[in-house]
Amino acid sequence: MLRVAVILPDLLGTYGDGGNATVLAARARARGIEVEVVPLAIGAVIAPADLYLLGGGEDGPQRLARDLLVEGGFVERVRDGAHVFAVCAGLQILGTTFSIEGDASYPGLGLVEATTTRARARAVGDMATMVSGHMMVGFENHGGFTSLGTGVEPFGQVLVGRGNDGHVDGYRAGRIWATYAHGPVLAQNPWLADQLLSEVTGESLAPWASVADRLYLERCERVSTRRSAGDRTAGRH
Amino acid sequence: MGGRAGLLIAPRILEDVSRGRDIILVTGTNGKTTTSAMLRAGWGGEVAGNDTGANMIQGHVAALCASNASRAVLETDESWMAVVISSLRPRVVVLLNLSRDQLDRANEVRRIALGWRECLAPETYGGVVVANAGDPLVVFAAQEARHVRWVDVPSSWRDDAASCPHCTRAITFGDGGWSCECGFAKPRVFSASVGATLEIGGESFEWGLALPGSFNEVNAALALTALAECGVEVATALTRLxxxxxxxxxxxxxxxxxxxxxxxxxxNPAGTAALLASLDPEDEVWIAINAQLADGRDPSWLYDVDFDNLKGHRVTCLGERRLDLATRLTYAGIDCAVVDEPESLQGEGSVTVVANYTAFREWMGRSTPC
Structure with a gap:
């Protein structure tokens, strides 16, 4: 049984990222993998899980989410061996510090050496990155500028949009994967959903064709057209 | 365009054209256009209004320049409240609801709630606010205002009000009420939509609306409460609605x-959920989703909608983001067809078309009145 826990969907669910759990569950079940999706709302105990999902949220809720995760022992759960897939505010919370409400800096969970300051402009729009040979497509909507510590591997190289800093997006630190891409990103990139499932279950997955593959191709094509039209610097810091 | 030119010529033109008129201003994420239409119909007689949905200042100027009516109902975009209130000095402001919508444009709903709260404070606004007591963000926005008529309406969308706008702790929703540990709670209501009836000022009225969906009873409850503030008898206005x-x-x-x-x-998610709940079991459903600027460029909100109500319906995905929609429905376990060319849709019988903003306009253009 694969346990996927959605961290604080009531605080970090503003940008449709709860869809990542829906996608993972459907794709796992299609391969005969039993899966349980557990939403961990405010007040819930942070139960053990194989994979924790974090999404995007607004400033106030983001700070509250950080506090609740500290109180609830989330860091210990992750150190015990769970995988984490985080998006946007989730990406920022797992890092060392992040900025909210003006420019006040707030301590993150410190699981990854990544600091986020407030960028001069908000990055809003389609984004695309290269992730280990695959194009990853999504939509970003954030005001963060994230710097990775020495030796922290980015999740992807930016083709369109800003990601962390206009050059790279997110990070991959052992079992912790993070990106700025909404979409939800696992809905728009079925290969990434499968890669994450393989990583968490340790199994290689049989192909499972669906309309999601058509969606992925259509988004890639659209982004490529934009890129060749010289749109790359849109949303740069 | 006339409105835009007017604004360039005289920035205070909105103030000038609104002077001496009785104005009801309507804002909120969902129901602005319908509630405004209800207010105009219920008020009776000649009422000016931006009934084409042009709900920023240009639209207000154009609407007021086009009519000499002494009364006006204006819907306004959520983000324009501060500017519009100080110029229009409305007699009544109606706050419908506040939830996620086009986040890539307006960004964060809490910032909008705070903006409303500031412009409705007694120092800046002395009129009446008619507000949805079931929506904590709306209550946060209106609670400092000088005169508030709270309206109790059923609300199913809570995903944007999970944490308290005052202290960020969790809000608890219970039987007919909600509250936070910090003391922020649902206020005492003046009127209410309960089941098939409207209760207002100690009287009860059967709804009997021709417009479908319980969400339209919600819109009507707020409209009738606002009209009562303007001296319109509830029974008279309801008959018109x-x-x-x-x-x-x-x-x-x-x-x-x-x-x-x-x-x-x-x-948006809240509006879509309300519409899907109003479908008849045998309806064939076409859903058309675009992602133009006016729709919001990011259709990920589709994952915030519970599509279970579509189970058992014949569903067709249309619009420029039909593949996003079909993917969403597939993951929800709902069979659907994807049609690239709407003109190729043949057949007979009746269909419910659920469309977002620009897709709706395309379908208006493609179809003719019965």
């Missing part, structure tokens, strides 16, 4: 080839 069958093409029947269409506008 019952005759409404369509609002800007919505809800009414239209023809497309051999088909009869009912067009519904659904542009």
């Amino acid at each position: 019952r005759t409404m069958t369509t609002v800007q093409g919505r809800y009414g029947l239209r023809r497309f080839g051999g088909r009869t269409l009912r067009l519904l506008l659904a542009k």
Whole structure:
């Protein structure tokens, strides 16, 4: 049984990222993998899980989410061996510090050496990155500028949009994967959903064709057209 | 365009053209256009208004320049409240609801709630606020205002009000109420929509609206409460509301080839959930999703909608983001077809078309009135 826990969907669910759990569950079940999706709302105990999902949220809720995760022992759960897939505010919370409400800096969970300051402009729009040979497509909507510590591997190289800093997006630190891409990103990139499932279950997955593959191709094509039209610097810091 | 030119010529023109008129201002994420239409119909007689949905300042100027009516109902975009209130000095402000919508443009709903709160404070606004007591963000926005008429309406969308706007702790929703540990709680209401009746000022009225969906009873409860503040008898106004069958093409029947269409506008999670709950079991459903600027460029909100109500319906995905929609429905376990060319849709019988903003306009253009 694969346990996927959605961290604080009531605080970090503003940008449709709860869809990542829906996608993972459907794709796992299609391969005969039993899966349980557990939403961990405010007040819930942070139960053990194989994979924790974090999404995007607004400033106030983001700070509250950080506090609740500290109180609830989330860091210990992750150190015990769970995988984490985080998006946007989730990406920022797992890092060392992040900025909210003006420019006040707030301590993150410190699981990854990544600091986020407030960028001069908000990055809003389609984004695309290269992730280990695959194009990853999504939509970003954030005001963060994230710097990775020495030796922290980015999740992807930016083709369109800003990601962390206009050059790279997110990070991959052992079992912790993070990106700025909404979409939800696992809905728009079925290969990434499968890669994450393989990583968490340790199994290689049989192909499972669906309309999601058509969606992925259509988004890639659209982004490529934009890129060749010289749109790359849109949303740069 | 006339409105835009007017604004360039005289920045205070909105103040000038609104002077001496009785104005009701309507804002909120969902229901602005329908509630404004209800207010105009219920008020009776000549009422000016931006009934084409042009709800920023240019639209207000154009609407007021086009009519000498002494009364006006204006819907306004959520983000424009501060500017509009200080110029229009409305007699009544109606706050419908506040939830996620086009986040890539307006960004964060809490910032909007705070903006409302500031412009409705007694120092800046002395009129009446008619507000939805079931929505904590709306209550946060209106609670400092000088005169508030709280309206109790059923609300199913809570995903944007999980944490308290005052202290960020969790808000608890219970039987008919909600509260936070910090003391922030649902206020005492003046009027209420309960089941099939409206309760206002100690009297009860059966709804009997022709417009479908319980969400339209919610809109009507707020409209009738606002009209009562303007001296309109509830019974009179309700009789007028019952005759409404369509609002800007919505809800009414239209023809497309051999088909009869009912067009519904659904542009965000809360609105879509309300519409899906109003479907008849045998309805065939076409859903059209675009992601133009006016729709919001990011259709990920589709994952915030519970599509279970579509199970058992024949569903077709249309619009420029039809693949996003079909993917969403597939993951929800709902069978659907994807159609690239709407003109190729043949057949007979009636269809409910659920479309977001620009897709709705395309379907209005593609179909004709019955």
